[in-house]
Amino acid sequence: MAPRPSAPAPRLEHHSLERYEAIWFGIATLMAVLLFVAAIASFISGTYTAIEGTGGGHHITGVESGRLDPRNLAATPFAEPGLRENPDGTLEAFVVARAFAFQPATLRVPAGRPVTIHLTSADVMHGYQVTGTNINATAIPGQVTSFTTTFRRPGTLSLVCNEYCGTGHHNMVNTIVVEAPGTQNQTE
Amino acid sequence: MGDVAYLASLKKVTQFYIVTAFLALFIGVLIGPLQALNYGGINVYEWPVIRNLLGSYYQGLSLHGVLNALVFTQFFISGWMLYLPVRDLGMRINLRFAWFTYALMTLGLLLAAVPLLTNGATLLYTFYPPMQGDALFYIGAALMVGSSLLVVGQVVHTWLRWKRANPGKVTPLVAFMSVATWMMWALAALGIVVEVVALLIPWSLGLVGGVDPLVSKTLFWWTGHAIVYFWVLPAYISWYAFLPRQAGGRLASEPLTRLVFVMFLLSSVPVGLHHQYADPNIPNLWKNIHMFLTFLIAVPSLLTAFSVGAALEDAARARGGRGLFGWVAQLPWGNAVFSAQVLAMVSFIAGGAGGVVNASSSFSGVVHNTTWIPGHFHITVGTATTLTFMGVSLWLIPHLTGKRLPSLRLASWSVWTWFFGMMVFALGMHWQGLYGVPRRSQVSAAAVDAFGNLPLALPTLLTAVSGVILLVSAVLYFSVLFRMLLSPRVDDGEQAAPLPYSEAISPAGESLATASPLVRATEPLLALWAAALVLVVLMYGPVMARLFAEMQLVPGWRLY
Ligand code: HEM
Ligand SMILES: [Cu+2]
Ligand SMILES: [Cu+2]
Numbered sequence: 001m002a003p004r005p006s007a008p009a010p011r012l013e014h015h016s017l018e019r020y021e022a023i024w025f026g027i028a029t030l031m032a033v034l035l036f037v038a039a040i041a042s043f044i045s046g047t048y049t050a051i052e053g054t055g056g057g058h059h060i061t062g063v064e065s066g067r068l069d070p071r072n073l074a075a076t077p078f079a080e081p082g083l084r085e086n087p088d089g090t091l092e093a094f095v096v097a098r099a100f101a102f103q104p105a106t107l108r109v110p111a112g113r114p115v116t117i118h119l120t121s122a123d124v125m126h127g128y129q130v131t132g133t134n135i136n137a138t139a140i141p142g143q144v145t146s147f148t149t150t151f152r153r154p155g156t157l158s159l160v161c162n163e164y165c166g167t168g169h170h171n172m173v174n175t176i177v178v179e180a181p182g183t184q185n186q187t188e
Numbered sequence: 189m190g191d192v193a194y195l196a197s198l199k200k201v202t203q204f205y206i207v208t209a210f211l212a213l214f215i216g217v218l219i220g221p222l223q224a225l226n227y228g229g230i231n232v233y234e235w236p237v238i239r240n241l242l243g244s245y246y247q248g249l250s251l252h253g254v255l256n257a258l259v260f261t262q263f264f265i266s267g268w269m270l271y272l273p274v275r276d277l278g279m280r281i282n283l284r285f286a287w288f289t290y291a292l293m294t295l296g297l298l299l300a301a302v303p304l305l306t307n308g309a310t311l312l313y314t315f316y317p318p319m320q321g322d323a324l325f326y327i328g329a330a331l332m333v334g335s336s337l338l339v340v341g342q343v344v345h346t347w348l349r350w351k352r353a354n355p356g357k358v359t360p361l362v363a364f365m366s367v368a369t370w371m372m373w374a375l376a377a378l379g380i381v382v383e384v385v386a387l388l389i390p391w392s393l394g395l396v397g398g399v400d401p402l403v404s405k406t407l408f409w410w411t412g413h414a415i416v417y418f419w420v421l422p423a424y425i426s427w428y429a430f431l432p433r434q435a436g437g438r439l440a441s442e443p444l445t446r447l448v449f450v451m452f453l454l455s456s457v458p459v460g461l462h463h464q465y466a467d468p469n470i471p472n473l474w475k476n477i478h479m480f481l482t483f484l485i486a487v488p489s490l491l492t493a494f495s496v497g498a499a500l501e502d503a504a505r506a507r508g509g510r511g512l513f514g515w516v517a518q519l520p521w522g523n524a525v526f527s528a529q530v531l532a533m534v535s536f537i538a539g540g541a542g543g544v545v546n547a548s549s550s551f552s553g554v555v556h557n558t559t560w561i562p563g564h565f566h567i568t569v570g571t572a573t574t575l576t577f578m579g580v581s582l583w584l585i586p587h588l589t590g591k592r593l594p595s596l597r598l599a600s601w602s603v604w605t606w607f608f609g610m611m612v613f614a615l616g617m618h619w620q621g622l623y624g625v626p627r628r629s630q631v632s633a634a635a636v637d638a639f640g641n642l643p644l645a646l647p648t649l650l651t652a653v654s655g656v657i658l659l660v661s662a663v664l665y666f667s668v669l670f671r672m673l674l675s676p677r678v679d680d681g682e683q684a685a686p687l688p689y690s691e692a693i694s695p696a697g698e699s700l701a702t703a704s705p706l707v708r709a710t711e712p713l714l715a716l717w718a719a720a721l722v723l724v725v726l727m728y729g730p731v732m733a734r735l736f737a738e739m740q741l742v743p744g745w746r747l748y
Contacts, residue, residue, distance in 0.1 A: 028490035042550035134553035142740035166747025
């Protein structure tokens, strides 16, 4: 494929190529670093619910270093899944995922108050995704996943299992009801 | 063995790898459109034909993932990156060993296929425990993946022999890229090999009472992220070394190309925790460190975009192209070998950008395990890699066998429809994912419609349509491929379809003594390999040590 003699186009040569390379290398590295800075800023300011270390600051009976025995949930608060209010006014919710439903099937939480959700699985892995939010956590048998979040607006949200867990996986859908402040005490 | 017989046998073993790869892709890809229809709201899994062939949506999906992502890629790459460095170095290898490796890899595949086909391993290609499959699945998978390490051994050994015979010489580029990629893969594969051999096989045989799902998952993603570079670097080899020639131009810079591969060797592996932002009991500090390294590894891919872009511009100008962007029109778009690879690259610009976004912990919660993710990897491995390999097959098979491509026009149609279909697919799937539609879910058969009130009509339609386009594309491609393979041998492949090496604008030179500092710094691959190992140990060691120390074994389940 010889160049057309009538149209001598300038072709790239070694030196200008090297210069452009160096500039592009700089831009690429800068973009990577900026991206990291942005993600860390988001982590620190809490715009997403990062999974916290063992228990999310709460001690859980029967749970050691974030681990428990899935055959013996009875020894832990997961025996009675649901929301509870601690004497200091903090809220904790215990959720068990098992094929193919979450317990409780409907979790009721008050709007506008931080809730620490503790999640585990009784059998295989499951996912915990609340539609319309960025809450997305893995339920693992033998492990407790904890995170703290605040549901701002009252309403009903879908809780979807997003980790393959067997034949009924696509039917593993439950709900979270976010109640306007002041109404939640009547429902329990 | 004479030279002629030796070369014939080397080509034959390569051809066996490549053809096995495409047979796996053929079966795997036929299942894809059914899944696309599922996400188009159409459930075809109750149709008698399909019910007789696939036990369930999830069995089909396990086959699709394993055959496409694990079998097709590994077999193609094993053939491709055995043949290329051996030819590039001009060395003789022990062909008995090469055939033995191929046979072992195929045996592993066949063993794993039995439970996959009999619903004994409907675990999806990630096989997360404690969902449990037949022991045969894990044994077959270990043999198959383990065999790729024998290819690593043979290629690295061949390169070392060449080094000894050629002191002071610069390793030629294609061999350099292949050896660096194999070295990276050897480190990457450790995770999955340890997981399967040390944890899952004893567990599935009943020798131990349980398994720690988090330890297993972490080991899986040790391999599972780096494997994406194992899928894409062999395509880069073609984009750097062969595509410029096929476009009528020159490779941009050999030293820079070597730097890119060394960057991948060093930092492909210690990044896997970005798949585990949603998992408990892994400190956020380590998740963030892996995130940082993941962003850094975007740099060599951005350098690749630069180099390949420069090479294409060089080619277009040589063909009379002018203007800032007008030169694009001068490229040989009608040539399927060329257009497949360039469309693969275009797809990778979108896919790569999406990949960087996915790696951010701040965005992960929105898209983790939604259809956004399969949307993403069908324009990376499913197009950047697959379409490149499809394009490569159109010259490589004539080169290896002396057969001729039966129809350039049909080949061209298959390439363009694949690209177009995958773009539509990616749009539909990314879009649905933003609304939280979960991946790996037979949503078309769900009893509860969790998404009924969301505006999903258009993305759902796009996904369904893309499945049909891709089915047409696959039928076109495989009819060309099989007609070619079944046709008689007419040419001498060495003459009719020689290896398309490209000339370089900035070559690396032949002698290390006179080479640039960058070339000299990138030459000692063994030392760089050791450095990469140290980096992996530093970045994974503390996390793995804690996970092992706090193991919590749980029993297995079969819920499929
Ligand atoms: C005809 C072309 C194809 C179509 C229509 C297609 C369609 C799909 C769909 C809709 C899914 C999502 C299923 C789900 O999450 O439930 C999927 C998953 C997947 N596809 Fe494809 N695909 C095609 C080709 C490919 C190719 C060429 C590759 C790789 C080389 C590939 C690799 C995968 C993998 C690894 C998964 C994930 C499986 C899992 O989640 O376990 N696909 N495909
Ligand atoms: Cu599930
Ligand atoms: Cu990854």
